[in-house]
Amino acid sequence: MKLFYSPSSCSLSPHIVLRELNLAFTLDRVDPATKRTESGADYLAINPKGYVPALELDDGELLTEGPAITQYLVDNYAPGTLAPLSGTIERARLNSHLSYIATELHKTFGRLFDPALAPNARSAAMDYLTRRFAFIEQLLSDGRPFITGADFSLADAYLFVIQRWGSFTGFDISQFPNVVAHAGRVMARPAVQLALDAEK
Numbered sequence: 001m002k003l004f005y006s007p008s009s010c011s012l013s014p015h016i017v018l019r020e021l022n023l024a025f026t027l028d029r030v031d032p033a034t035k036r037t038e039s040g041a042d043y044l045a046i047n048p049k050g051y052v053p054a055l056e057l058d059d060g061e062l063l064t065e066g067p068a069i070t071q072y073l074v075d076n077y078a079p080g081t082l083a084p085l086s087g088t089i090e091r092a093r094l095n096s097h098l099s100y101i102a103t104e105l106h107k108t109f110g111r112l113f114d115p116a117l118a119p120n121a122r123s124a125a126m127d128y129l130t131r132r133f134a135f136i137e138q139l140l141s142d143g144r145p146f147i148t149g150a151d152f153s154l155a156d157a158y159l160f161v162i163q164r165w166g167s168f169t170g171f172d173i174s175q176f177p178n179v180v181a182h183a184g185r186v187m188a189r190p191a192v193q194l195a196l197d198a199e200k
């Protein structure tokens with residue numbers, strides 16, 4: 001398998017999952033500006049969506065969309081690890097979290113990277129994010145170490161990656177101490193350290 005990625009972007013989430021599952025894979029870095037890979041390929045010819053992540057499977061199929069990639073990895077290579085089994089209510093709850101992170105946090109945060117975003121639109125996006133992170137803060141306030149409870153899951157990898165963008169965009173994550181503590185727990189995982197090192 002080959003993961004197309006850009007450092008510290010949302011592709012870090014499937015990158016962490018690949019390492020958590022101890023799977024064999026290679027990395028190919030994509031320059032978001034030129035849409036060329038470090039191996040010299042035209043990324044738009046590989047993935048017409050133009051964004052990362054994309055996972056090239058061993059049979060040549062290209063899988064896109066972060067939550068689809070991470071769920072494919074666990075279901076195919078380690079069912080019941082990092083995600084409850086497909087079809088269970090526990091899996092549906094995990095999916096609910098993944099969807100929330102993707103549509104409410106990830107996509108809103110993404111707008112803050114646009115230097116042309118008008119100040120009032122930036123401020124509105126930050127207000128929106130504040131309300132959406134408040135839900136996660138509340139969720140973690142019962143003392144659970146991870147989003148779905150005692151065990152680290154796909155949602156924790158994804159949230160960790162997205163909350164890191166606070167330091168790149170000026171969005172103050174420190175107003176959410178439970179989210180900060182959660183990030184510390186995720187950061188301490190060996191697979192996360194390996195993924196961060198590889199993306200340096």
Ligand SMILES: N[C@@H](CCC(=O)N[C@@H](CS)C(=O)NCC(=O)O)C(=O)O
Nearest residue numbers: 009010011032050051052053065066
């Ligand atoms: N819906 C996609 C969104 C992926 C996405 O937003 N990728 C960003 C990095 S986090 C990207 O590659 N942006 C560059 C671009 O769109 O040109 C997913 O969840 O995988």
